[in-house]
Structures are given as structure tokens and as C-alpha cells.
Amino acid sequence: MAPLVPRMHLFEIDDMAWFPAFLRAKVQAALTIAWTTHVPILQKSSPARLVAKLLTSNLKTTVRDYVFIDFCAGAGGPTPSIEKHLNQTIGSAAPPTATTTSSSSPSSTTGPTYAGVVANGTGGGAAHGEPVRFVLTDLHPHVEDWRKASSSSPNISYVTESVDAANAPADLVGRYKGEGKKVFRLFNLAFHHFDDPLAKAILKNTVETSDGFGIFELQERNLLGLITCVLFGIGILLAAPYYAFIWRSPATLFFTYVIPILPFVLVFDGWMSALRTRTPDEVEALLRACGAEGGVDEWEVRSGRDTFMWPVGKLNWIICVKR
Structure with a gap:
């Protein structure tokens, strides 16, 4: 309603x-x-862990086919925690130690790995046991905060330069597609900040350059x-x-x-x-009006609201993927 x-x-x-x-x-x-934060009794899990579960349940065996890019990471927000819970959920072993790269491309530093035993196969030809990677970006980079986050996991990297979600750098998206990966954009507690023209521009760029995106909000427009x-x-x-x-x-x-x-x-x-905060119907209306080349009919829109704190705390989510 x-x-x-x-x-x-x-x-x-x-x-x-x-x-x-x-x-x-x-x-x-x-x-x-x-x-x-996970408060026992009041919460079954933290909102970040709930997002990880939603990503794995919606993307299923194809989750390892994606690289998740947070386009409004701020100081890091929930993304490092989402990465930890998601890779623990799918039982991914960590890759070989990573090294720092140049500022013009996603950077990462070495850090402790997550122990895991891979029990299931993967979809889309992803390597068996390959962990899911996350990339932190923002219009105003928080490099020091991101460096700390990436030091805790080799699966987190970051872009030191400013990244505009309405005009994603071709080399950022193309790099992962060149590796045979799909790009999934994350908007954690961020999409409500955009007015309608900017939201349309971001959705247009997302549809034209990415393979999926997720909008996650901890608030909703009601009592x-x-x-x-x-x-x-x-x-x-x-x-x-x-x-x-x-x-x-x-x-x-x-x-x-x-x-x-x-x-x-x-x-x-x-x-x-x-x-x-927009409802799923309002986001879908913007998606259809964004003017993306190729249209949006080939995209599947899923949405819901899950309790993260009883009785009132609701995680409102929208996950869109190409059919």
C-alpha cells in the first residue's frame, strides 16, 4: 500500500x-x-547480515559471478560487514594475498583471510571457491577509512579517485567485465539522497553499464x-x-x-x-522513465521489507537484475 x-x-x-x-x-x-550491530533478543541479525542473506537468496548460485561496487560508500558503511557475512555464507576461501595497485584503478591491501570450506558449486562458470569481491567508491573518497576496511579483508578494494554514480568510469566497469564478471551496484542508505533528475541519471547509467543493482534503506515513509x-x-x-x-x-x-x-x-x-525514501513502485517508475538505451523491460525488479529490529525496524530493499 x-x-x-x-x-x-x-x-x-x-x-x-x-x-x-x-x-x-x-x-x-x-x-x-x-x-x-546485532542486539540479542531484539534482533535475529544485523541489517548488514540481512543484506548479505538477501543478495545470496536472490542471486542464488550466480552470486559469485558478480563484483559488487558500492557507489556511495561514504566512510565504508555496512559494505565491509556485508562482504564478511556474504563470503562466510557461501563458504568462500580467500584468494592469494593481494597487493596495492595504482590510484587510477581499484586498490587493495593485504589482510587476514576468511577460512572457509567450499561445499557447493558456483553458477556462470565462476571458479570453485572463489570469494565475492567488493569495491568502495564515492564522489568524495574516504581513502583512509577504506584503507582500514581493505586491510581487514583481501576481498575489499577501493578507488582513490572521485567516482560519479551517474557517470561511472568505463575502465572501472570494463575492468571486471573483461575478467568475465558481472557488475552489481550497491546503494546502502543512499538512494533517498538523490532528487528525481539525479536518480534517473544514476539509474540510466546503471542500466546501461551494469548487470544488477540493489537499494537498501533502514527507514521507510510511514509512522x-x-x-x-x-x-x-x-x-x-x-x-x-x-x-x-x-x-x-x-x-x-x-x-x-x-x-x-x-x-x-x-x-x-x-x-x-x-x-x-521512495517505494519500490516509485523507483520502478523512475527506472522506466530514465531513458536508458535498450529499455528496461529485460530487467527483473524484486523488492520487500524485512524486520531487522522487532517490532518496528524494517529493512526496505529493491534488487534488480537482468533477466
């Missing part, structure tokens, strides 16, 4: 140029925590979505001492309790995100 409230493309404080960078980093860290944001703010108030100790950051406590900028921004931006 369509939401009673029409979509409104409002502003988020975290997007504003005047918002201090050190506070933005803490907001992004809090969002990553929301993606990767439950607004309540989830409030509960997230309460969770930040409760968890701030723990993370302030882990991060060795007294400023986290100051801007949570003395001047409560962090909980305010997280709840306010969460509400704005909910009001900006």
Missing part, C-alpha cells in the same frame, strides 16, 4: 557544508553501528519509520558511554549529553530520510 505521505525531498543536516566535519564523522560512525528513528536516538543516548570509551572520545559524551547535537541530528536526519 502506498504511503499516505507523499515523498518530500527535504534537507539533512549531515549533508550541509557548514556541518562540522568531526561531527559528521561521528554521525556516519553511528549509522555504521546501526548497520552492523513505523519515524518511530524507528526515535528509538535509534534513544539507543545512541544509552550506548554513547561505551563508544566514547572505545573511541577514547570525551567529545562524544559532550555532544551527546551536554550539547545533544549527535542524537538530535541522527533523529532529525532520520525523519528527513524517511520522508525522502
Whole structure:
């Protein structure tokens, strides 16, 4: 059922140029925590692990045929956690140690491998036991954060140069297609940021250059979505001492309790995100109106909403693949 409230493309404080960078980093860290935290009893799994399950269940035995490129990775977000859970799920052994490459191509550093015993075959001719690779990109690269993420897994690489999701570099997409891989684009808590013209441009470029894409949002345009944001703010108030100790950051406590900028921004931006979030039907309408060459009828659109935190937290997802 369509939401009673029409979509409104409002502003988020975290997007504003005047918002201090050190506070933005803490907001992004809090969002990553929301993606990767698993609270027993309340949650069967973290949202990031749920995304990994959705990718494997929808792509099935062809999952190893894809390279997953996060086009709005920010500081890393949930993608490193998705990579870990997905490769653990399919039982992939890690490849030989990787080395750093030039800044004009995806880069990676060496790191510990994931132990795994391959029990099943793969689809599309992918090598038996080959792990799935993930690439971090963004219009504003967070190279230091990505370097840390890639050091934890040889299956994560990154592009040091700016990457526009509406105009993906031909060498980025072509490199993997030249290896016989398909390209799957990820938009984690990102697609709601684009207004309609930009969203159409991104979808057009995606359809013309990629083989699949996924849109994953932790909020939705209804009352439950607004309540989830409030509960997230309460969770930040409760968890701030723990993370302030882990991060060795007294400023986290100051801007949570003395001047409560962090909980305010997280709840306010969460509400704005909910009001900006599109339904699957609205995304499909943009897809059909994007003007992509070759049309979009050959694409299969799947969508759903899965609970990541009982009773209100819902992961809203759209997965599109070429038929």
C-alpha cells in the first residue's frame, strides 16, 4: 500500500557544508553501528547480515559471478560487514594475498583471510571457491577509512579517485567485465539522497553499464519509520558511554549529553530520510522513465521489507537484475 505521505525531498543536516566535519564523522560512525550491530533478543541479525542473506537468496548460485561496487560508500558503511557475512555464507576461501595497485584503478591491501570450506558449486562458470569481491567508491573518497576496511579483508578494494554514480568510469566497469564478471551496484542508505533528475541519471547509467543493482534503506515513509528513528536516538543516548570509551572520545559524551547535537541530528536526519525514501513502485517508475538505451523491460525488479529490529525496524530493499 502506498504511503499516505507523499515523498518530500527535504534537507539533512549531515549533508550541509557548514556541518562540522568531526561531527559528521561521528554521525556516519553511528549509522555504521546501526548497520552492523546485532542486539540479542531484539534482533535475529544485523541489517548488514540481512543484506548479505538477501543478495545470496536472490542471486542464488550466480552470486559469485558478480563484483559488487558500492557507489556511495561514504566512510565504508555496512559494505565491509556485508562482504564478511556474504563470503562466510557461501563458504568462500580467500584468494592469494593481494597487493596495492595504482590510484587510477581499484586498490587493495593485504589482510587476514576468511577460512572457509567450499561445499557447493558456483553458477556462470565462476571458479570453485572463489570469494565475492567488493569495491568502495564515492564522489568524495574516504581513502583512509577504506584503507582500514581493505586491510581487514583481501576481498575489499577501493578507488582513490572521485567516482560519479551517474557517470561511472568505463575502465572501472570494463575492468571486471573483461575478467568475465558481472557488475552489481550497491546503494546502502543512499538512494533517498538523490532528487528525481539525479536518480534517473544514476539509474540510466546503471542500466546501461551494469548487470544488477540493489537499494537498501533502514527507514521507510510511514509512522513505523519515524518511530524507528526515535528509538535509534534513544539507543545512541544509552550506548554513547561505551563508544566514547572505545573511541577514547570525551567529545562524544559532550555532544551527546551536554550539547545533544549527535542524537538530535541522527533523529532529525532520520525523519528527513524517511520522508525522502521512495517505494519500490516509485523507483520502478523512475527506472522506466530514465531513458536508458535498450529499455528496461529485460530487467527483473524484486523488492520487500524485512524486520531487522522487532517490532518496528524494517529493512526496505529493491534488487534488480537482468533477466
